[in-house]
Amino acid sequence: MIKENFQISHTFAQMIVDAAKEVIGKDIDFIHLDGKVIASTDQDRIGSFHAAALQVQEKGSVVEVLGNEAFKGARKGISYPVIIDKKILGVIGISGDPKECKSLGFLLTKITEVLIKEQMIVIHSLDELRSSIVRMLIFENEKGDAFMNEHLQQLQHELEDRVFVAIIHLQGLNNNSSLAAKMKEILLEQGIKLFTYLFPNQIALIINESQYKIMLKRFESNNSFKYMNCSIGIGSIGILDELSKSYKHAKLALKYALSKKVTVCIYAKLDLEMIMENIDFHIRNVYATKLIGVLSEEEITLLHTYYDNNLSLKKTAEELFIHKSTLQYRLDKITQKTGENPKNYHDSVKLYIALILQTL
Known part of the structure; x- marks a missing residue:
């Protein structure tokens, strides 16, 4: 139907x-x-x-x-x-x-x-039921009516007034349908009742605020999530009316997690990213392109590693498996290309902001 x-x-x-x-x-x-x-x-x-x-x-x-x-x-x-x-x-x-x-x-x-x-589709199974509720709450902003309450009861789940969205990105989901079934099993084991598959390789979850801290710990430390080789973006906590906003924030956090190659990224911890998200898309794009658009993918990766290691030449060279003098040479090449010196504080800030804007 x-x-x-x-x-x-x-x-x-x-x-x-x-x-x-x-x-x-x-x-x-x-x-x-x-x-x-x-x-x-x-x-x-x-x-x-x-x-x-x-x-x-x-x-x-x-x-x-x-x-x-x-x-x-x-x-x-x-x-x-x-x-x-x-x-x-x-x-x-x-x-x-x-x-x-x-x-x-x-x-x-x-x-x-x-x-x-x-x-x-009108609901026929429990899987369709949980999926339909998540999609209605995030994409149609429906809440609190008799239909919703009745179907939440079928799932034996109580939805709190304040909730948040998390998005799980599964590597290789298109090539292995059993991954989605395995993730469903893991989520149910963790007491998560509301989730839905999003084409092509993501799963969106709605979780109560009371579970926020414990689920963050489980996402970061539970071997099941690490074994699944997934990245997870955690959205902001808000009332049901704001679920579409939490979904948007979870997407931003996930994008950052994927760019940094980490398992979990929390929107609430993205200080600069939250500010920059509100900058006009065209302005963000122009700024990032102007500063780092001339750099190769390898040079972009080098800068990310450089900042991840708090501008330490020694630690950056070790992580990239190159000699410190080679790193100095490559940073000098970046200076020649961009006109901004990564080893200079003010120039370095400009390049760092450009890298963040590129990931938004």
Whole structure:
């Protein structure tokens, strides 16, 4: 059975485009039926008008955009109608060469349909039940009604007034479906009742505030999580109305955990990152590109290691298995490329900020 009058929220649409980009590798937009971009992998496009989407609705089929601004607000690429049960729910577009994008279109629409249908399905099993509750709370902001209370009782779970979201990123989940089943077993053993799989390789959890400290310890020290080779982002604690915010914060923390290659990252401990998150996306991107855009991946890794070791040349060289003089040479090359000296305090701060902005 399918839910009636289903609406795609901004948070859910953003999850769709983020998940699709992980598979396709292109910038993707989700456009509402009124032509407004409600989610995008390019944050600058959210809220803009996309004329090609209206053309998609009118034709009820794919529209190729052969050049930027061929349609007002649209970029070169292809736009597809999102059709569920013969009804257009929105439009999703891929930016890039239309010929190249065309080969990705089928995969994109299938990913989108699967994610939306999963959100729309009425519950039949306990797994579907827990998944549906998590998705409603995070993506649809539903709470506290008779439906929710009744189904929480079925799971024998009491939801507190204050909760938080955690996101687990599993390496290799696409190639090993048993990993998801194993993680489900581990979560239930830890007393976590509310979680759902997010395409392509993540699991979102909703946890009560009273479990916050103990779950942080378990995430960091429990051998089961370490054995699963996962990274975990912990969102902020808040009321049920703020779950979509906690989800966003958990995503930021997870992104930082993945960049630092650590098991757990807690949003509440990301002091500079929290401030910088509120800087306009375009400004963040311009600043990071200006300072470190010329650096190679190896040089970026070197700087991360340098800062992780508190600017110690000796410790950095040891971790990178290079001679101290080699490290000095490579830092000098970074100075030549960027105009900023990592060994100078003020210049070093600028480069450090650029590295953080690159991970947001």
